[in-house]
Amino acid sequence: MKSVCFYFQVHQPYRVKRYRIFDMGNDPEYFNDRSDADLNNKKIVEKVSKKSYIPATSLLLELLKRHPQMRVSYSFSGIALEQLERYTPEVIELFKRLVETGQVEILGETYYHSLAFFYSPAEFERQVTQHRSLVRRLFGVWPRVFRNTELSYRNDLGIWAEQAGYRGILAEGWDPILGWRSPNYVYRPKGAEKIALLLKNYKLSDDIAFRFSSRTWSEWPLTTEKFGQWLGEAPGDTVNLFMDYETFGEHQWEDTGIFAFLEKLPEEILKNPGLTFKTPSEVIASYDAKDEMDVPHTLTWADTDRDLTAWVGNPMQKAAIENLYAMEDDILLRNDTKLIEDWRKLQTSDHFYYMCTKWFADGDVHAYFSPYESPYDAYIAYMNALSDLRLRATKNKVPV
């Protein structure tokens, strides 16, 4: 029997306000925009909760009850959970009830949705531990499958996850690394012994996440019958559908019919005797790894390059992230909780994404998802905040 494995990503960054040089030394708050701008984190969390998290989670709760065989999994960034607890705690309650059904698996990631693995392995581990504690406190579970920020993956991350005790890890099912192979099987990371690698079926995932409402798409409108048929016809053991949770209601608005689609999909899947639902852990327990997968260079789920260039590809992004991690010792040695927390909030990958010039510079402004007017404005605000942080970290510093 072939399984359908859903994983939804829930994440909200702490966007940096328009922090000016003149604020340096006077204002240690970087994330407290309270204007009508899209930098107001409270406003955005409230909006996304209303449009997406609340209706989608309420619907999924009902669906899980209606279909006891149904399974889904989630990965929450720590800072998303933090903000939800603060601004829309009813969402946290809904997520708790989801987990209580026993039909939902929670995955592990970094608390700050960071790229720390590639810049500071020690910091990376601290953030994974911090995330695990939060998940345990809120949901009483222990993540057994890992997924890294932006689905970034490399051989050494697979080996790290195995050593850290995870059963499995997720990555993008990108053709160049697959070659003739299908993403619909379980694989083994190169150099690892038992951990499983689950690969995203990006074609079927993106049919929902990106193409669902696209009228220029030849398959529009996407019906559950059609999608159910594609799932049935897909070769392999498991179809891994990985996507942002905001797909439901925020990226695809309610009036596109996305919720109606979601509501009918489980029924359609379960109608097919060859299909069933599984969580990532269940997939790993059910199928043997078919082959070893060699991913020497970083793979992500972003754009057509599937690498980290959307985050650290241009000179501004590199300058920003290198400056950030260069401060690690100064920050940690201060033993100042607020300072450390601010430094970590500045590690969130979104900050670097806002500085991306890949599409913006050449005119595809619609591909530039950012609360800033331009990558240059994003960079200035970030670097000003970072300079203030450095000032705080080195204030009255005793020379060693």
Place this chain on the structure above:
Amino acid sequence: MRTRVLMFGWEFPPFNSGGLGVACLGLTKALSVLGSEILFVMPKRLDIRAPWTQLIFADEADITVHTYNSALTPYITSKSYSRGEGEGGSIYAGDLFGEVERYARFGARIASKERFDIIYAHDWLSFGAGMAAKRATGKPLIVHVHATEFDRSGGLNVNQHVYDIERAGMQRADCVIAVSEFTKRIIVERYGVPADKVKVVYNGIDETTAPTHEYELSRLRALKRSGYKLVLFLGRITLQKGPDYFLQAAARVLKYEKNVLFVVSGSGDMEAQMMQLAGSLGIAHAVFFTGFLHGKERDEIYSAADLFVMPSVSEPFGIAALEAMRLGAPIIISKQSGVAEVVRNALKVDFWDVEKMADMILGVLRSPALRYSMAEHGKREAENLTWEEAARKVDGIIHQLV
């Protein structure tokens, strides 16, 4: 059959005082490449080389009109201002209105002697000539608005006479071309022109009009070598261009960075006032006034700049911003400018928000990565904003009318 366009202009490089002449040069050349024949009419005989267009000078013998000497500068200089010309708060030079009126009369005569399909007039100075030509021949008229009286006056002391000429030209034209949506809004709201009669055609830049050579930068190079960064304002020193906001931002920047020079390049009625402002802000040591620069010197200052700032209060387009981009300078432009509608690789700020402007200036000066990224992408972007593109749109409009 090639369309023959009778085009009335006022200035043409190298005898220009601003963007109007640059735009006429770029547009006529690109239009002629697309197959139009341009008869470009100027008020006075000048040594201009533009082989792609047939130049007609209103004061030339073969058109046998009264010869006259035109006061070619549409704007008065700071020197003539201090001599008391342009009295009554007027920014216009001496007998400019007389010139404009004489030019209008020649318009009709030239029109009756030449063979053409359509009439085209650039800005109010030549609207009169355009209207006269239309009256005489009944041929369709396009007026191209590069700036309005509201931009030039900064909204204060709008000259009624100029406004009336502008309004008449726009009303009588069969189509009004605006250099930006920003300008189109003014034309619709302030001049009562129906929106569907106004078409936006953005200016461009190409090798015809772009400064291209990097020359020896003697004195500025020396200063730059000793570690100074150079921030450039280039434009007329008038209310419209916001030089005072530039200095206000400069004063804020200098509190944080000492090794910065602010260069004000241009001339205009606010020049003396700006020198005094620099003094009272206590930044006179860091502000340089170069006067109006032409050709080589202008290129020199552009390529020396680490950053170009255009803080215009009301800027129909702002070709200078494209010139700076083309030469690889990062740019900060006011949101009250037409060029901000087309250019992406720039920092944009409200002209009055001098704090934010200063923050941006500091951000750019302090970060080589930001300078590099903006310059690289900006240069490529400017290379794609061509006169050819503008001419293609104008060509389409012409063909709808003839």
